[in-house]
Structures are given as C-alpha cells and as structure tokens.
Amino acid sequence: MTPQPKLMQYQDMDCFSATLDHAIISDLPRNPAIKRILIIKWGGMGDIVISTAIMEDISLAFPHAELHLNTMPAWQSLFDHDPRFSRVWCVNLQQRPGRWRAYRQWLAEVAAMQYDLVIDLQTNDKSRSLLAMLRLIGQAAPLLLGNHPCFPYTIRQRQELPQAHSFQIMQQTLLSAGIPLRTRSPKLNIAPVTVAAAAALLAQHGLATGSFAVFLCGSHAGGLTKRWGAAHYATLVEHCARQGERVVLLGGRDEAEECLAIASQYPRCVVNLCGQTSLLEVPVICSHAKYIVANDTGTAHLAAATSTAMTVICGPTNPLRVKPPGAHVLALQLDIPCKNCYAKQCSHHSCMGQLLPSQLLPYLPVSRAQNA
Structure with a gap:
C-alpha cells in the first residue's frame, strides 16, 4: 500500500523583514525635495492587494507628499475611496490594437506630472522599459526606485531576492530607500x-x-x-x-x-x-x-x-x-x-x-x- 504523502504546513510569514539586508542605500523620507510621488503597481489581484501594505508604509513615511497611483483599470475600484492617494490613474497597456498609443499616453502622463520620486512596485520588463525611455529623453523623475538592482533605477538594492515572496521583495525595496516597515498585512480602505x-x-x-x-x-x-x-x-x-x-x-x-x-x-x-x-x-x-x-x-x-x-x-x-x-x-x-x-x-x-x-x-x- 502506497503511503500517503506528508502534509506540509506554512503559517507565520510575517517576519520577512528579519531575513532582509537592512543596509540603507538612500534615506528618502528625509529628502525635503520629494513632494510628489508616483507608485506603479499593475499586477494580478493578489499581488495588488499585498502591495497595499507597502503603499501604507510609503504613505506613513511621506506624510506631506502628494501620492499618485498608476494601476490597471481592473483594479481601480480597489482605490476609489482611498485617502492615501490624491490621484489614481490607469492606462490599459494590455490592449490590442492600440498598444503603442497606450505606451505614448503613459509616457506623456508621467512626464507631465513631473514626479520627484517614482516607486516601481511592478518592476517587470514593461515598466523598466517605459521608465528607461523617460530617463533616456531626460523626462524621468530624479529618483527612481524599483524591486531589482538594475537600470533605469537610480536607487538599487545590494542584493536580489528572485525566489522570495513578492511581499518580501517589496519590503526590501522600501528598506533600501530608508522607508520603515510598519505594516504587516494588506491595508484596504473601504467606503x-x-x-x-x-x-x-x-x-x-x-x-x-x-x-x-x-x-x-x-x-x-x-x-x-x-x-x-x-x-x-x-x-x-x-x-x-x-x-x-x-x-x-x-x-x-x-x-x-x-x-x-x-x-x-x-x-x-x-x-x-x-x-x-x-x-x-x-x-x-x-x-x-x-x-x-x-x-x-x-x-x-x-x-x-x-x-x-x-x-x-x-x-x-x-x-x-x-x-x-x-x-x-x-x-x-x-x-x-x-x-x-x-x-x-x-x-x-x-x-x-x-x-x-x-x-x-x-x-x-x-x-x-x-x-x-
């Protein structure tokens, strides 16, 4: 008789920060020049919800800054009544046809808002490429922070966590910028x-x-x-x-x-x-x-x-x-x-x-x- 496979349990994963490199690369919350911040998060629904804990920590670290969120149309309703953001905007970058038109619209939107800091919580090929275009034409924010230590980001972690939980990866992103970790679970604002x-x-x-x-x-x-x-x-x-x-x-x-x-x-x-x-x-x-x-x-x-x-x-x-x-x-x-x-x-x-x-x-x- 074949033995029944063992059932594995995974429970308290809140203490991700204990395993991270706590070295601060840049102490952004002390920078008085940061007055308008863009957070980029597209992702799937699960990843979006997890990232709301990270958004909360950003909001707490920059109480006097104006926060904007760029997400996908499917998730805009999650932030319809969110007091953390003065603006939530969407461009459907997945549409076909019209994708290149959407890319141009996104680039023009980010350039026009003249952000002081962009925090790219998506950090995939598409977001990196778009931010790289802005940087190459001199229209990027002076401070670019992403989840991986690579171009076009101006603030880069000392290590990469490719196999980690997305929450842990985003936590390390905040730590590298001197943003304290205070929120351990998703933070939704429901009307x-x-x-x-x-x-x-x-x-x-x-x-x-x-x-x-x-x-x-x-x-x-x-x-x-x-x-x-x-x-x-x-x-x-x-x-x-x-x-x-x-x-x-x-x-x-x-x-x-x-x-x-x-x-x-x-x-x-x-x-x-x-x-x-x-x-x-x-x-x-x-x-x-x-x-x-x-x-x-x-x-x-x-x-x-x-x-x-x-x-x-x-x-x-x-x-x-x-x-x-x-x-x-x-x-x-x-x-x-x-x-x-x-x-x-x-x-x-x-x-x-x-x-x-x-x-x-x-x-x-x-x-x-x-x-x-």
Whole structure:
C-alpha cells in the first residue's frame, strides 16, 4: 500500500523583514525635495492587494507628499475611496490594437506630472522599459526606485531576492530607500456604502456574524490546476452542515461553474454569492465569517485583508511565494516530488487530488482554535 504523502504546513510569514539586508542605500523620507510621488503597481489581484501594505508604509513615511497611483483599470475600484492617494490613474497597456498609443499616453502622463520620486512596485520588463525611455529623453523623475538592482533605477538594492515572496521583495525595496516597515498585512480602505451593501447582502440571506464559513473554491480561468476541486469542497460542505454551519461561496465570473456545482448539491446550507459582489464587498463579508477555506487565488488575498482565520490549499504553486501574509493564514501542501511545478495543465493533478478532505479537517481554522 502506497503511503500517503506528508502534509506540509506554512503559517507565520510575517517576519520577512528579519531575513532582509537592512543596509540603507538612500534615506528618502528625509529628502525635503520629494513632494510628489508616483507608485506603479499593475499586477494580478493578489499581488495588488499585498502591495497595499507597502503603499501604507510609503504613505506613513511621506506624510506631506502628494501620492499618485498608476494601476490597471481592473483594479481601480480597489482605490476609489482611498485617502492615501490624491490621484489614481490607469492606462490599459494590455490592449490590442492600440498598444503603442497606450505606451505614448503613459509616457506623456508621467512626464507631465513631473514626479520627484517614482516607486516601481511592478518592476517587470514593461515598466523598466517605459521608465528607461523617460530617463533616456531626460523626462524621468530624479529618483527612481524599483524591486531589482538594475537600470533605469537610480536607487538599487545590494542584493536580489528572485525566489522570495513578492511581499518580501517589496519590503526590501522600501528598506533600501530608508522607508520603515510598519505594516504587516494588506491595508484596504473601504467606503461606508460598500460596507453597508455587504451587510445588507448577509442580512438578506440570514447570515449572522460567526455563523458561516466562506469557501473560495475557484481560480481564474488560466489557473485551473490551482483548484482543489468541487467534489472535495462539497465534502467539506457536508461536514459544515453536520456542524450546523452554513457556507458562503464567493468568486468571480471564471469561478461561477465551480461554485454552482457545489451549491446545487447542498441548496439548504450553501449561499452562492459568486458573481454577486464587488471586489471590496469580499473582505467585508469575510470579516463576518467564522473561518475561510481557499485555493491559491487572488480572492484569497482580498479575504486575508481581514483577521478571519484562513486555510489556503496549495499544490502547483509554492506557499513560500504565494501565501497571503498574516499569522492568521495557514497554507497546506502535499509533499510530493512534482509540487511547485507552476504548470497550467496536468494529466494527473496529484498535488491537489491526493489531498483528501479528511486530511484537511484537522487544519481547518475552527479545528485549530479548538485544539489551541
């Protein structure tokens, strides 16, 4: 009989800064010439949410500076009511056709605003190339800070962390510029109208605080191998029903079919809210939940912005790089040879399929609390 693979646990990753090189290359917060700052962050939703902790530290370090944020159109609603930014602007750099027109628009926008400091939290080939163009034509900000020690940045770390968590990489970026690390988890600013809308949705379904679990059982369409599977989640729903708990399913358009497959089996105890919430209603709903179970998905990072205990199931992605920050988040992964493959397709899906619901039950947040 083949032995069951060991189940690995990854929990408190808040202390990233303890492993970083604390040498300050430039003490930017003491520079009185910095009056207008641009933060660049495009990324996926999970990475955007993580970066809000970094944005908070930048805001605290420059209390008198004017902060602008450049992000992608899909994420602008996350910052609609964010008092940290005097301006949030977007240019769709992924559009086809018209990409070169968008690039020119972006370059003109940055040049016209005459920023004193640009902090590039994206730091990919595209952002580096655009900033390099500005620098080569003499239109760049005098201070350029990015996540990697390379051109065109004028402030460069002494080391690179290519295999680290994105939170750790961005933390090192701040440290190199003398910006203190004070924020350990995402910092979202949610408007009262959004809080009220989420509360009304919970009341509509008779969901009292602490009476339900939240399952984030899907993933975006390009990450199907990150899904634990509707059948496994349905088994967890059955467990919740025996405990007298209801289950709320949350997600977006790509996850609708997965949620429907689960909800149709247990219509009495499952409330399927997939596709019925705005982005910022997700953390509000999760803040009222008893606990959360999630795949490695962007929605999990939104949920982790609350203090609600969460278990995240990983397989093809490395928990050391993708786990939402916070001691309240536990990541689980089977210790098998092909883990962390990051494959988009897989013929056997062993990393997820072999993790049985019975193995997960002792690691649910409610079980951890009872055994504490």
